[in-house]
Amino acid sequence: MNPDFNLTYRRFFPLLVRKCARTLGDSQEAQDVAQDTFLRLQKAGLSLSDARALSAWLYRTSTRLAIDRLRLRARHTGDHALENLPSGLSPEHSAQVAQLWTGIVRRVPQEELEVALLTHVDGLKQTEIAEVLSIHERSVRRLLAKFDERALRMRERSER
Amino acid sequence: MTDGIVHPSFWELDQHCLGVEVEASAVLHLSECERCRRYVESYRPLTDVPAWVAGMSVQQVKAPRARVWAAGMLTAAAVCLALWWPRAQDNAYDGVKGAPSLGVHVQRAGVASLWDGTPLRSGDRIQLEVMPEEFDHISVFALGQADEPALRLYAGRVVPKVSAVLPKAWLLDDAEGPERLLVILARSEVSSQAAASLMHAHDPGEFWMVRLRLPKQRVAP
Numbered sequence: 518m519n520p521d522f523n524l525t526y527r528r529f530f531p532l533l534v535r536k537c538a539r540t541l542g543d544s545q546e547a548q549d550v551a552q553d554t555f556l557r558l559q560k561a562g563l564s565l566s567d568a569r570a571l572s573a574w575l576y577r578t579s580t581r582l583a584i585d586r587l588r589l590r591a592r593h594t595g596d597h598a599l600e601n602l603p604s605g606l607s608p609e610h611s612a613q614v615a616q617l618w619t620g621i622v623r624r625v626p627q628e629e630l631e632v633a634l635l636t637h638v639d640g641l642k643q644t645e646i647a648e649v650l651s652i653h654e655r656s657v658r659r660l661l662a663k664f665d666e667r668a669l670r671m672r673e674r675s676e677r
Numbered sequence: 678m679t680d681g682i683v684h685p686s687f688w689e690l691d692q693h694c695l696g697v698e699v700e701a702s703a704v705l706h707l708s709e710c711e712r713c714r715r716y717v718e719s720y721r722p723l724t725d726v727p728a729w730v731a732g733m734s735v736q737q738v739k740a741p742r743a744r745v746w747a748a749g750m751l752t753a754a755a756v757c758l759a760l761w762w763p764r765a766q767d768n769a770y771d772g773v774k775g776a777p778s779l780g781v782h783v784q785r786a787g788v789a790s791l792w793d794g795t796p797l798r799s800g801d802r803i804q805l806e807v808m809p810e811e812f813d814h815i816s817v818f819a820l821g822q823a824d825e826p827a828l829r830l831y832a833g834r835v836v837p838k839v840s841a842v843l844p845k846a847w848l849l850d851d852a853e854g855p856e857r858l859l860v861i862l863a864r865s866e867v868s869s870q871a872a873a874s875l876m877h878a879h880d881p882g883e884f885w886m887v888r889l890r891l892p893k894q895r896v897a898p
Contacts, residue, residue, distance in 0.1 A: 522730065523726055523730055526723070526726050526730045527722045527723040527724070527725075527726060528722045528723075529695070529697060530723055530725060531720060531721060531722065532694060532695070532720065535687075536687065536691070538720075539687070543827075545868075546829075547870070549829070549868055549869040549870055552727075552868070552870045553720075553869070555730070555871060556870070556873075560798045568692075568695050568697050569692065569694070570692060570699050572688075572692065572695065572697075576688060585821060585827055586828055589821065589827050589830060592850050592852050593847065606798040628869050635688075639686060639687045640684065640685075640686040640687055640688075641686040641687075641688050641689060642686060645686055645688050645689070649688065664776075
């Protein structure tokens, strides 16, 4: 095994677990997703020398894997999904918020959800999201606006 | 971070942890914000790495002896008929001697029954019953689109040689497509990562694995 990969794992893994835990709200799942991300990194054969580019790739990949988990959780765990709201998206402990969140996870398109999680859970600025997702900043703004609009509509529906 | 203060993003704080240059404003913020400083100061690189990182290939992260009972896709009917149904109907169950077995219970409109292989419906609840034989841990995973163990639904201990109904039931939603589960019996808990390795193992270790594909039809509310 490449010693650089060993070093990369030791440096980045704890940060990635924390990032995944913020999104998933579950430390065991966070470990799993972080591990899976590193397995993909091993297969991807990326350069490990540029820490910023590497952490962008890890953020991007782990966010996508975490979304897969959230969607599966929303599908398979039914009401249990309400127990694991990401801390950044649960301002109140109310069933309404939980239902809204489950609806968001189930129905919001992938790209919008990626941008929303990076914004609202990880607190990234639009320039940082553009860097992490390798998209233009304009696209970030557009996706975020669409997400906000969609979430607002879902919220209004849930309050009726 | 919703206290009204503009904090650097976790991304930027992570860059700082890694020794990557960040904006001067972030460095200044760290000197003033205890919360962000605590986040950065609590970062500790690992001193040790898992075996597969240290030098083993992914395929080596498992025990040496192979015993996959059914590595291929088992259809729902096959599982039901070959593993459970004969046993339920006939005490002189003569399946694979000494091999674990698995049953699927379905609860529909308050009535529980053994699954007969016909399509399940949204709103059904399913529960698994297992005869673990010599194994003492069971892990159940939902399989993702690429057939990977994407989410661990349950993990717990079972008593060897004692049939057990798992304490967790799952409500089927109205999403399209069949429900696909992976059940692994082993001698310790199996993470999603380890399960993925086991699925692709040419020489799997001492465990028992079965994939369930439960056809499902959507029922209008």
